[in-house]
Amino acid sequence: MKFALCNEVFQDFSIEEGFSKIAEIGYKGVEIAPFTLKEDPLEINEEDAIRCANAAKSAGLEIVGLHWLMAKTEGLHLTHSDQSMRLAASNYLKKLTGLTAQMGGDIMVLGSPHQRNLEHGTVYEDAFARAVEIIREVCQLAGKLGVTLAVEPLSPVETSFLSSCAEARRFITAVNMPSCRLHLDMKAMAHEPAGTIATIYDHRWEVAHFHGNDVNHRGPGQGPTNLDEVAKALREIDYQGWVSVEPFDYHPTPEECARISLKNLKTSFTF
Numbered sequence: 001m002k003f004a005l006c007n008e009v010f011q012d013f014s015i016e017e018g019f020s021k022i023a024e025i026g027y028k029g030v031e032i033a034p035f036t037l038k039e040d041p042l043e044i045n046e047e048d049a050i051r052c053a054n055a056a057k058s059a060g061l062e063i064v065g066l067h068w069l070m071a072k073t074e075g076l077h078l079t080h081s082d083q084s085m086r087l088a089a090s091n092y093l094k095k096l097t098g099l100t101a102q103m104g105g106d107i108m109v110l111g112s113p114h115q116r117n118l119e120h121g122t123v124y125e126d127a128f129a130r131a132v133e134i135i136r137e138v139c140q141l142a143g144k145l146g147v148t149l150a151v152e153p154l155s156p157v158e159t160s161f162l163s164s165c166a167e168a169r170r171f172i173t174a175v176n177m178p179s180c181r182l183h184l185d186m187k188a189m190a191h192e193p194a195g196t197i198a199t200i201y202d203h204r205w206e207v208a209h210f211h212g213n214d215v216n217h218r219g220p221g222q223g224p225t226n227l228d229e230v231a232k233a234l235r236e237i238d239y240q241g242w243v244s245v246e247p248f249d250y251h252p253t254p255e256e257c258a259r260i261s262l263k264n265l266k267t268s269f270t271f
Helices: 015-025 046-059 083-103 124-145 165-175 196-202 227-236 254-269
Strands: 002-006 029-032 062-066 107-110 148-151 180-185 207-212 242-245
Touching: 002 062, 002 254, 015 046, 015 254, 029 046, 029 242, 046 062, 046 083, 062 083, 083 107, 083 124, 107 207, 124 148, 124 165, 124 180, 148 165, 148 207, 165 180, 196 227, 227 254, 242 254
Parallel strands: 002 029, 002 242, 029 062, 062 107, 107 148, 148 180, 180 207, 207 242
Antiparallel strands: none
16 A cells, blocks of 8 residues: 655645655655645646656655645636636646646545535536536546546535535546546545445445545544554455545644654554
8 A cells, every 4th residue: 555645734844845754754655735836726837846746756755646626726616606617617627637747646636625515595406517517528638648536525514515425426427537536535434324434345446546534633543433444445445546644633743643644554554
């Protein structure tokens, strides 16, 4: 199993310093949040992609890809009735797809709950169709560039759209593109009716990427979810992708959080 760290854990450092810390701790990959590259993520460009590629090479890391794709942006939305907001989202996601490939990554995690929430009074199926249209266009480009868009179902606490794995599965089926697959997140799966472990088994054929964290927002093995059982399930479904650590609470410090998370992963995945 390959372990990566989401780079916003070290967002207070330069890209080069952050990547160096990630490698020193022992991770093999890095997953990048666009908002760590520019104060306004809409402004990221090819220079940023080249900088990330060079920093990763210098640190001896692989770039997994991008996540938090639309976080901290304005004027972008997947399901909104305002066509200009949907067009802006489509154009931005296509740009990120190209930059992901240029960095050497091949995964884009579609989370961004605020940029997909249903507006008040919307008809759900209308919103669903609008989002499918956007993501299908993005995935047409992604497929050509060797990038997979991994749709992340989040909990109903976090978003009103794609708030279960069942909903995400229906969405991926509607997009109907090989480059559109499923992302699983330990924090979000804690809210699944079937439970975390059963959800992993139930989606064994669809999962393209995996985030290690927990419902308490800390790193893997630092919350109530049984990490040994998660590791066992991923081995048994023959998951070959990355496990990227994505905590939201960096207790006691970002560096210690990253170290403890990796230690826990290595312990649970050793067999």
